Amino acid sequence: MQAKRLHPAALLYFWYQSLKSGLLYFFILLAFNFNERFTGYFWLALFAVLLPTVVGGILKYLRYSYELAAQEIILHSGVIFPKHLHISYAKIQTLQTKQWFYLRPFGLLSLQIETSSQAADEPEAVLPVISRAVVTQIQAKRDAVLKNDRQTEIFFPDRDSETEHIPASSEFSYQIKGHDLNLYALTSLGFLPLMLGFLAIYNRLSDVIPQKYINAAVKTLENRSGVVLSLLAIVVILLALGFSYLVVINRYFHFEVHPEEKQLVTSKGLLQQNIVTASQEKIQAVVISQSFLRQALKLATVQLVLASQAADEEQDDQLVLLPVLSQGLALKNASRLVKWLPQKIPRLPVGRRFERWKIIRNILLPTILLVVIIGLFFQPYGWLSVVLLPVAFWIGYYASVNNRLALTNADVLLAQNGHLLTRKLYLIPRGRIQAMSMQQTVLMARVELSHLKIILRSGNEKQVVQVRYLPKKKAEEIYRWYRHK
């Protein structure tokens, strides 16, 4: 088959890419504009940046082509250093398409292809602007290869063979309802980091804005003091809330998930539609997570730990499988999408009192130290930081009651922790645990306690799930289960 170029609109993409780096140089040039020496040459400098951008973009476009061969997809790229990338269809693990709203009328989108290779922290291949027909073609070729695989499997029958996994999963699909999406966005705690972000921006601004304006502003504030300040605080909180609401709506708009062959397909997004086709084999663990807020409303989110970069932009790098549903339904619905998930899980036992106390102590002691230091150094207002103590106690208490561990009879480990007021229950099949550690300090050994660390792969990196201060016997039992003894 002949090598094909990308759609001409890709030219805009390449221009945009090189313009970004071009403008960076331009601004660096301006920043070093000491003594106004370059000022007369402004247009010349701009031209010097734009010319390579335009020409470079065209060259890159002309040199970028792809070929859909019978067994593999071949990408040619590079102006000075030509590069030829071969990816066999059978090795494609994750396909991800992204479509900006302005490309939708033209039926154009960007495609990212990932294999198991661990070479870089980015997808193996990106086709920036192609038509949907090409994506369908690639998918069809890949599905054909997968089907062939299945036929060979029948010759060597094993547990995964056709008859077993079709009935449970193939029919089920899930679309988010408007009400649920609204609920999901409203209960998002994303506004908290956003507020910190606003504060950071304010800090930066106060460095940049001349002092006299700040002084003037402070003076007007002093005059009206209390009322204005609290109004300002309310405005900041509302802004952060509104912004985080819109971010969530934009990201999970029209969320849909369904199984397909041995894959899961999720699609979502308002301004940019994002479709991820991930192979079931890539699922390392399933996470049911609830912030304290959603917990109070009995809502849960189901996420996947994937050995793929496709989830990089999502919260905690975990792909959202089911954004929001009532706590009781979470596992039931998830188990229709992920076949090894158990339908029901045993109750997870809560730790003994002195084990829980150790978790609370670990956060309380440093906070007390911090409060004392702040109090002594910033007399007398520093002592106001005492309000941190109940917050720390709450965070510690939350972590301590949610720190739990259990085994199902289906060779799936249940590990739960409550970090920063968010409860996460990990369901991990034994075969996906890369390694397991027991860890204890001398003092813990004396009272027969031990931490248990479960090492998973997430993206291209490791993720450690930790359950703390377990009775040593229990930790050893799980450790032995893992070692098959």
Add this chain to the structure above:
Amino acid sequence: MEKSQHLPERIKKVWKISALLSLVVGSVMCAVIYWVVDHFDWPGWINYIAWMLVLLDFVVELLIIPYRYRFWLYQITTTDVEIESGFFLHKQTAIPIARIQNVTLQAGPLFQLFHLQSVKIETAAAAHEIAGVLPESAVQLKQRLMELTQEEDVNAS
């Protein structure tokens, strides 16, 4: 099942020499600091602190060698590799052979001098290290891991 193994005795010498080396490097750094303090009129107590830190590091590194040796254990069975280390913070890790992706043998100049090798065991998620083994057991170990890996299903990512 086999018994857990200690690292080879020789590694104690390597640790001693590397403690000595860090003393030498520390001394050079102290000399530089001495010059800077003198040249830029920095307060003199910086010198004492620097020396104290370097000496403390040396003494502690030397003193913990017997403990480090005693609590460093590894074990290779037909199904997994187990690594155990630490006294104050004891850690015990199991890595199933089915999860191992590759094994790297490595020896720096000191290790070469004492005919030792470190073994790095890599899974899809993380790398684990056996601090030092004799070259013949390193090769054996590598071969054993490779044989066992071939028997197991290596498809799991």
